[in-house]
Amino acid sequence: MSAPNPVARYGMRGLALFYLGALLVIPLGMIFYRTFEDGLQGPIDALTSPDGIHAFWMTVLCVGVAVPLNTVFGVLCALMLVRQNFRGKALINSAIDLPFAVSPVVIGLSLFLVYGVDGFIGGPLSDAGIQIIFSTPALILATVFVSLPFVVREVMPVLQEIGTDQEEAAGTLGASSWQTFWKVTLPSIRWGVTYGVVLATARALGEFGAVSVVSGKISGQTETLPLFVENEYTNFNLAGAYAAAILLAALALLVLFSMNFLQRRSRKAVDTDDDADATPGTGVLVPHPIEKEA
Amino acid sequence: MTPPPADTAVATPPKVGFRPPFGGEVLTRGIVLTWLSLIVLIPLGAVLLRSTDEGLGTFWNAISEPEAVAAIKLTVIASFVIVAINAVMGTLIAWVLVRDDFRGKRLVNSVIDLPFALPTIVAGLTLLALYGEDSPVGISVTYTKIAVGLALLFVTLPFVIRAVQPVLHEIDEEMEEAAASLGASNTRIFRSIILPNLTPAIVAGCALAFARAIGEFGSLVLITGNIPFDTQVASVYIFGRIESDNTTAAAAVSVLLLVIAVLILFALNLFVRWRSRHERA
């Protein structure tokens, strides 16, 4: 368009910034302010309480188990969907999106029905003395469910873009399937994997609805940090709630930073377009095909 | 979070000839299917089963329960409203990020993803901090329907923006110049040239936002007060049924919610396909 008139331009900019400020930035800032309003001691005490520490480690455990498992699954699944052809592939492909489409509470319900003491899998396990629901395994299961699609979805377009040329070349040079995978395929998808891992971690850290259902919310035993936040708040321990929220927010900002960094990293290594693609970070989370590496 | 367009990677026929490392396509398929089944397919299937476990009559009763109906109505209406707001604001913000330039634009761009990275419970808490009972600006929305809208706006913020940005970026500026040389004013150019080319992206973003909104839970629990018939959304209602051990009712309403989501997404998908018919050679 020919130069937009200044009023329209500043007006739009102002409106956009106001909206973002009122909805995102200022509330976030308020929380940081409220947490440290009365000094550092309150938050620190709340976080270092036995329940707080437990919640922290529980979160770490859930994320630490769910994300690696989903990474392995993600890579395998991506390979399968992109390189193989079989009946029902389209169905599987759509199934991967289910964790996105379903409400977290419904996710919790679904796990409860299957892994609860009366469940299809949970029943027999319970008879054998293994409890899943209302204990740690359930939390891990819920975390796995919600973070399942990320690595798959980030790796698929990369695999698609790269094509099989490099792998075929490796084959002609004598590499075995395993060697090809390890030395050629994996390295070429590493940015996709990393990005997927970051997104999965963020999701896993923040999971609330599903774990609410399956955990029984037993303080000191089956609480993750997000559950801890809610618990503290409803028990009027605002300091505790805010402190844990800050911790989670800080982790979220860290994730945001890494996403940006990785985004720019992968684009720089790869940008073959010469158009004025100088606008960084367009679509940080709308995954784009991360192109072949130089 | 935003799933990428799933059909692009799958639609093109894969090159045969690659063999996964562990000695077999079959093994990979087995691992993937087992994992998927154990984690996602079987549990969701259980919900479907449970909902009709006690007969279709019970299913119907469960979903026509007045409290359930109120919750679903609130959820669907609120989701539509905030999606409409997102369509406008999201496009506007995407416009500013792509076409405007100012210091700190990069920072603003990264901030957009905050709702993706932030746990929902924290999102609710942050909104409470500014718009709750101790609000420093005197605005308190707790226990009102406005709170529902506010929380949903927060968590769905990035979807339309991130869907529109790349498309806006790629738009052929020469089309706009051509329109200008033919006498079109800026408004006309936006209306007749830019908007039609953005619409599929806007709709796609709206679809994602809608799906997210109707299932939202964590950001709503603290700020809305979850008052039945007033500020209780579907997900909270379902949660309530689970807590009262009425998993059948919970499953029934869940299935209804899923059906609504699928229908809306399907309709939007069709709309997008119809709109982009002229893109196909």
Place this chain on the structure above:
Amino acid sequence: MAIEVRDVTKRFGDFVALEDVSIKVPDGGLTALLGPSGSGKSTLLRVIAGLEQPDMGQVLISGEDNTQTRVQDRNVGFVFQHYAAFKHMTVFDNIAFGLRIRGEGNGTIRERVTKLIALVHLQGFEKRFPSQLSGGQRQRMALARALAVEPRVLLLDEPFGALDAKVRQELRTWLRRLHDDVHVTTIFVTHDQEEAMDVAEQIIVMNDGRVEQSGGPRDLYEDPASEFVMSFVGPAHRLGEAWVRPHDVEIRHEPNGQTIEAMVDRIVHLGFEVRVELTLPEGEQFSVQLTRDEVDHLELAVGQIVYVRPRSTRVFSADGGPPTVATGVS
């Protein structure tokens, strides 16, 4: 004067795209802006259109100062190299766009558009979308679209650049005929000197943001004012200090005091013409263009020593004064 540009300068940051450029385009004329990439020709066209604002200077259209006028109000038709088709609209709607903006009635629109579609030979394609057309068809649509609003001047930015050779050739001829029919002042940008010579009545040669020379095709070819114009418009070779056209050189078997010794490297038969590639005493490469008959007559062979004599040479002075032309007598 349909278009007049006076002392226009345009910078993009540090890069000077146009420096003190002045041109005049007569009413109803067909003018080419010819030059290599980076010469500023596209920028000049866009300045005339109002798509760029000059830092200094004026643009006059039909005698009026249009320098500050918005592109929307200049009533110029612009055709882009990559068509800039409204891909979400049918061919009909594309062409009708300018008319709709002006609020013309449906009847008028239908009549005008149909006439234009016939003019550009796109009958039957009204309801198609640009993605369903070939490149050549898209460009014809773009032309019809630009002409629909009866512009004062038609500007084309490398209009055939994105098309393949054969289509380019066809459209060139077609453009000239169109101009003969429609008679709107037309300026087109090209880097292809053959295209410029083929189509235009007036050629303005540009280099490095400046106008090198302006004139008809024959004038530029036979009376180039600078080294650049000579070597850009038509083939040219250096012979020591002088410049010479390869077909202005004679080959003899005996020296005659005005000749230079050379050895035949290669004889390339290009149909009617033959290019004889030679090496000069100091090792420089040189080539001469002869007809088939002349080559037969001379019985040339590779490795022979022959003597070349330019019929006409030009030496360009360093200070930009008129070139020295020498015409030898056989």
